[in-house]
Amino acid sequence: MTSDSAHPALRPRRLRSGGAIRELVAETRLHAKNLVLPVFVKEDLREPRPIPAMPGVVQHGLVSLRKAVREAADAGVGGIMLFAVPSRKDAVGSEATSPDGILQRAIHEAVDEAGDALVVMSDLCLDEFTDHGHCGLLDAGGRVDNDATLERYADMAVAQARAGVHTVGPSGMMDGQVAAIRTALDGAGFADVSILAYTAKYASAFYGPFRDAVECELRGDRKTYQMDPANAAEALRELRLDLAEGADMVMVKPAMGYLDVLRTVADRCDLPVAAYQVSGELAMVEAAAARGWIDRDRAIRETLTSIRRAGATIILTYWAVEVATAGLNS
Numbered sequence: 001m002t003s004d005s006a007h008p009a010l011r012p013r014r015l016r017s018g019g020a021i022r023e024l025v026a027e028t029r030l031h032a033k034n035l036v037l038p039v040f041v042k043e044d045l046r047e048p049r050p051i052p053a054m055p056g057v058v059q060h061g062l063v064s065l066r067k068a069v070r071e072a073a074d075a076g077v078g079g080i081m082l083f084a085v086p087s088r089k090d091a092v093g094s095e096a097t098s099p100d101g102i103l104q105r106a107i108h109e110a111v112d113e114a115g116d117a118l119v120v121m122s123d124l125c126l127d128e129f130t131d132h133g134h135c136g137l138l139d140a141g142g143r144v145d146n147d148a149t150l151e152r153y154a155d156m157a158v159a160q161a162r163a164g165v166h167t168v169g170p171s172g173m174m175d176g177q178v179a180a181i182r183t184a185l186d187g188a189g190f191a192d193v194s195i196l197a198y199t200a201k202y203a204s205a206f207y208g209p210f211r212d213a214v215e216c217e218l219r220g221d222r223k224t225y226q227m228d229p230a231n232a233a234e235a236l237r238e239l240r241l242d243l244a245e246g247a248d249m250v251m252v253k254p255a256m257g258y259l260d261v262l263r264t265v266a267d268r269c270d271l272p273v274a275a276y277q278v279s280g281e282l283a284m285v286e287a288a289a290a291r292g293w294i295d296r297d298r299a300i301r302e303t304l305t306s307i308r309r310a311g312a313t314i315i316l317t318y319w320a321v322e323v324a325t326a327g328l329n330s
Contacts, residue, residue, distance in 0.1 A: 028309040030301075032076035032324035036121065036274070036316045039110075040213050041065050042085035043102040053209035054279055055286040057318050059085060062109050069113045069120075075324040079119035081169060081316055082106050084128055085214050092137055093129030097155045099162070103128075107163035121167040121196060122160045124153060124181065133211075133218035135172035135225065144225055149174050154184035161190035169251075171198040173225045178245035196274060197247035200235035200261055202227045206254050206280025213279065235261050239269060247271065249314065254278040256303060259310040266311025274314035275307050282318050297326070 015025050042049065045061035060068055072080055084103035086095040095101040103122060110120045126149070127135045136149030149172065157168050168185075170177045178197050185193050203226035211218060227234055235252070242250055250269060252262045253276040266273045285303065289296030300319050307315050317323075 028305055030304055030308055030315075030323075032320075033078040034308065034313065034315055035077050035320035035324060036079040036081050036119075036314060037068075037072050037077055037320035038081045038083060038276075038316055038318060039065065039068055040083050040085060041102060041106040043087040051209070051213045053212045053283055054318065055283070055290070056322075057213065057279075057282070059213065062105060065106055066109055066113045069110045069118075072321050073114050073117035075321045077118060077320045077324050078314070079121055079167070080110060080114075081121040081123060082110060083123045083214055086129055089129055089131040091131060093126040093152065096126055096129040096152070097159045099159065101159070104159055104163040107160055107165045111164040111166070119166045120164070121169050122165045124156050124160065124168045124170040125172045126152060126156075127172075127216055127218070128214045131217075133216045134220075135222065136174060142220075144174075146174050146176070146225075150176055150180040153177055154180050157181040157184050157193075158188045158190070161185055161188065161193045165193060167194045167196050167249075169196040169198065171201060171253075173198065173201050173222075173227070175241075176245070178242050178247050182246040194248040195246065196249040196251060197242040197245075198253060199238050199242045199247070199250040200227060200258070200265065201251075201253045202229050202258060204229065204254050204257070204278070204280070206257070206278050209279035209283050229257070232261050232264065235265060236268060239265055243269070243271070249274055251276060251314075251316075252312075254281060255307045255312070255315070256281050259306060262307070262310045262312060272313045273311055274316060275310070275312040276316040277303065277307060277318070279318070 016022055040059045042059040048058040048060055048064045051057050086102050088095055107122055125135050127133055134144055136144040139145040160168055170181055178195055203223045249272045251274040252258050252265055255275040255277045262275050285299050288294045
C-alpha cells in the first residue's frame with residue numbers, strides 16, 4: 001500500500017496543524033446552554049457543606065442556594081437540577097409532598113432568583129425522602145410497589161409545580177411514571193411543566209458518592225427497577241414507552257460508561273436527549289487529577305465532549321459552572 005506521503009492530497013494532518021484551524025473544523029461543540037448543574041439543598045443548613053466524596057461539590061442551604069443559582073445564571077448555564085436532603089425521613093417520604101418541604105422551598109428560591117435566566121429542574125423521586133432509601137413505597141414483603149409509588153409521584157409532581165418548577169425529572173424507573181405524572185400535571189393546570197424522563201437509568205456502581213450527598217442509607221439495592229448494565233436493547237423499549245407516555249426530553253444515566261446507549265437513543269429519538277455525568281465519574285477524574293495522573297482540565301473537557309459527540313443535547317454535570325466560566329472548547 002502506498003503511504004500518504006506519496007499523495008499530497010491525502011494529508012488529514014493539514015486540518016490539525018494549528019489551533020485556529022482545529023477550532024474551525026471541529027465537528028462537536030459544547031456550549032454553556034447545553035449544561036445543567038445538579039445542586040444539593042439540605043434542610044436547616046446555614047453554610048455550604050463540602051461533600052468529601054465529591055471534591056468541589058457542596059450541600060447548600062437556602063441562602064447559599066440563591067448564590068449558586070445566580071452564579072450558574074451569570075455563567076450562562078442552561079439549567080439547574082435540584083436535589084433535596086430533608087431533616088426528617090419516613091417510610092412514605094412525607095416531606096416530598098409537603099408544601100413547606102425543603103425541595104419545594106428550594107424550587108421557590110431558585111425560580112425567584114433565576115427568573116427566566118435558566119431552567120429550574122427538580123428531581124422527582126422518593127429515595128432522598130424515605131428512611132429505607134428506595135425510590136418508591138415498599139409493600140409488606142419489602143419490595144417496591146410500582147403502582148402505589150406512581151400515586152406518590154403524581155402528588156410530588158403537583159407539589160413541585162405549585163412551587164414554580166419548570167421541569168420535573170422522574171428518576172425512579174417505575175413503569176408508567178411519565179404517564180402518571182403527565183396526567184397529574186395536566187389535571188392540576190400545569191400543562192406547561194415539562195418532563196425530563198430518566199429513560200435509561202442503570203443500576204450503576206458510579207452513584208456511590210451521590211448517596212453520600214443526599215444522605216441516603218439504602219437497604220438492599222435497586223436492581224429490580226433500575227436497568228441491568230448488560231442491556232442496551234432494553235433502553236429502546238423504555239424509550240418507546242416514555243415517548244408514548246408524553247415525555248418532553250429523555251435521559252441516559254450514567255453517561256461515560258453508556259455512550260453506546262446514548263448514541264442509540266439519540267439516533268432513535270427526535271426529542272432533546274440528556275445524559276447525566278454522575279458523581280462517580282466526577283470522583284474518578286478528581287481523584288486521578290489530585291494524584292497527578294491526568295490533566296484535570298483537559299480530562300473534564302474531553303469527557304464532556306465525548307458525551308456531546310455521542311448525541312447528548314443536554315449534559316448534567318457538576319462542572320457546569322466551572323467549564324462555562326473557563327471556556328468550553330479551548
